[in-house]
Amino acid sequence: MSSAMIDLILQATLDTLYMVGVSGLIATLLGVPLGVLLYITRPGQIIAMPVVNQALSIVTNIGRSIPFIILMVAIIPFTRMLVGTSIGINAASVPLTIAAIPFVARLVEGALNEISPGLIEAAQAMGATPWQIVRKVLLPEARGGIITGLTITVVTLVSYSAMAGAVGGGGLGDLGIRYGYNRFNPTIMLITVVILVIMVQGFQSLGDYLVRKSDRK
C-alpha cells in the first residue's frame, strides 16, 4: 500500500474522530440539560410545567423521527449559515449534533427515571432548591445511566458519521465508499471497517469502565 494511501486512511480516521468528538461534545452539553428539563417539568415533578414539558417532548420526538440522511440534506441552509459551508467535516458535524441532541436527551431522561422518587423527596424535605436537587441528587445519582447513554450516542455517531460522505463530509465511511466501493478496492474497504470496529470497541470499553467506576449500587 502506498504511503499516500496510508495518509488518506490516517486523515479519514482523524476526520471521523473529529466529527464524533465535536458533535458528541456539543450534543452532551445541550442534550443533558434538555433531558433534565424533560424530566423535571413533568407533572408532579420538582418544576412541574405540563405545557412546557409537552412542547419539549414534541420537539424532541420530531428530532428523533427524521431519518439522519434526510436531516442532513434538509438543514443544509442552516449548516451554511452556521459554519459558512455545506461540505467538509465541520459542515457534517452540524447535522450530527442536531440528530444527537434529542437522542441524548431521551437517554438522560431514561437514566433519571431510574432514580428512586424517595431521594428527591428526601432532598425536598431538607429544603433543597430545584437547582440543588438537579446538581446534588439527580445528576450524581444518574451518572452511571447517563454515561451508558452517552456511550450509546457516541457509538451511534460513529456509524452516522459514515453517512456524512453524502454531503462531502469526509471520514472513514466516506473513504470506504469512495475508494473501497466505487473504485473496487476491497483492501481499503476492509481496513476502514476494521478501524471502525476497533473505534466502537474502544468507546464501548471506555464507557463501561466509567460506568463501573461511578456505580456504587
Place this chain on the structure above:
Amino acid sequence: MIELSNVSKTYGSGAGAVNALRDVDLHIPEGSIHGVIGLSGAGKSTLIRCVNLLERPSTGSVTVNGQEMTRLGGQALNRARHRIGMIFQHFNLLTTRTVFDNVALPLELMGYKRTAIRHRVAPLLKLVGLDDKAGQFPAQLSGGQKQRVAIARALASEPAVLLCDEATSALDPQTTGSILELLRDINRDLGITILLITHEMEVVKSICHRVSLISDGRLVEDAAVGDFFTAPETQLGREFLNDFLQLSPPRELISRLEEAPDEHTHPVVRLTFSGDAVSTPLISRLARECSVDVSILQAKVESIQERTLGLMIAELLGTQAQTEQAMRYLESHELNVEVLGHVQRDD
C-alpha cells in the same frame, strides 16, 4: 411545637376525588414523642407530609416552630424545612455518596464551608455509632446502619422537629429496637420533638408519649399512651390493641358466643386492669365475696412504659344474679369489664 388545625387534603376533584385527610387537628407539645398509628391507606403518610409541606394541605393550617408553614413558599419554605428533619422507611440515602457525604448533604444545601461541615458531621456519626463507617457507601451497610446514617443526616441541620415516616417498618425486630432506642435518646438528650407514623403498636408502646389513631383520613382517637393501651375508646383502637396483645377468645368459643343472656348461659368477659388493681388478688376475692367461679381462658401482663397492664379473658360461672354482682364488684375496683358474649352452660 407542631400544630395542625382543620387540615384536609383532597386529591383529584369531582366524582374521583379522594379525601386523604379530613379536618385533622393535632397539637404536639415541644419535647414530646407523638405517634400516629393506623392501617395502610388511612392517611398517615399524607399527614406526616403535610407537616413539612411535601404535601400542601387543601385547607387548614400547619404551624411548626412557631412558623405557619402553610403560608410559606419558595426560599422561606426551604429555610423552614432546614429546621425539620425527616427519616423514611426506605432510608433514601444517596447511593453515590459516602456515609460522611450523605450526612454532609443538608449542610452543603445550607451553604456551609467544607471545614464547618467536617466539624459538624464527625460528632453526628459518633452519636449514631457509625464513626468507623464514614468512608463507606450505603450499599455496604445493613438496614439498621442505613437508618442510622439517615438519622445523622436528619439531625445535621440541628432541627427542632424530627419526622419519622415508618422509620422501622423495613427493619427486623432487633434492629427496630435499637433504632427506637436511638430516637428516644435523641428526644431526651437533644430535646427534639418527634412525630412518627407507624402501623406497629410495638413502636408506639416503646417510645411514644401520646398516640393518635387515624382512620379513613380522620383522627378518631388521641390519648396518652398509657390510656390508649389500657382503655382505647374506639372499636379500631381495641382491634389494634387486641392484635398487639394477641388476646381474643379462642376461635371455638367465639362461635358459641350469644348476644343475649338467659337462665342457661353465663358471661365471657374481657378484664383490663392497670395500676393498683394489677397487684391485688382480685380474682380470688371475687370468688369468695360473690360466690362465682372464674374460669380463666387467657391472661397476660404487659408493661407499657411506667404502667403495668393486666389483661384477662374469663368465664364467670354462677347464677345470673351472682355474675351481675361479680361484674359490679370488678367495676367498683376500677377494672374495665367488657362483656364479649354469653355461652351456654355445659351442664
